[in-house]
Amino acid sequence: MAKRIRVTALGIALLIAVLLSPLPLFAEDLNEMAGIGIGLTAGNMWFVPIKAISVVMGVTQGAVSFVLSGGNVELTQQIWQDTTQGPYLITPDVAQKAIGERPELQQK
Numbered sequence: 001m002a003k004r005i006r007v008t009a010l011g012i013a014l015l016i017a018v019l020l021s022p023l024p025l026f027a028e029d030l031n032e033m034a035g036i037g038i039g040l041t042a043g044n045m046w047f048v049p050i051k052a053i054s055v056v057m058g059v060t061q062g063a064v065s066f067v068l069s070g071g072n073v074e075l076t077q078q079i080w081q082d083t084t085q086g087p088y089l090i091t092p093d094v095a096q097k098a099i100g101e102r103p104e105l106q107q108k
Contacts (some may be wrong), residue, residue, distance in 0.1 A: 036092060043090045051088055058083020 062079035069075055087094050 036095075040090055040092065040095065043095070047090050048088070055084050 058079055062076045062083070065079055066072065066076040
């Protein structure tokens with residue numbers, strides 16, 4: 001009987017502790033996070049294939065420019081650098097940089 005009272009008292013103490021503890025506050029709403037995820041996925045559905053085509057074409061054009069320019073290494077490297085540098089995916093940071101600082105989207 002004494003063991004049951006201790007378990008019950010412990011359960012009540014835990015319940016009180018949980019009920020009186022402050023709730024965690026999240027800066028982002030669940031709907032907002034879902035919208036961001038859907039937007040990034042939809043954007044990447046277009047961006048990734050286009051970026052892949054751009055990289056392949058840039059590497060090919062760089063090689064062709066090397067041959068046609070008589071071995072101009074600087075031109076070839078510049079074409080390769082311009083077409084192969086990232087980003088390769090749209091991330092939340094990339095999207096934030098693209099839209100810039102918008103006060104109406106800032107968390108309060």
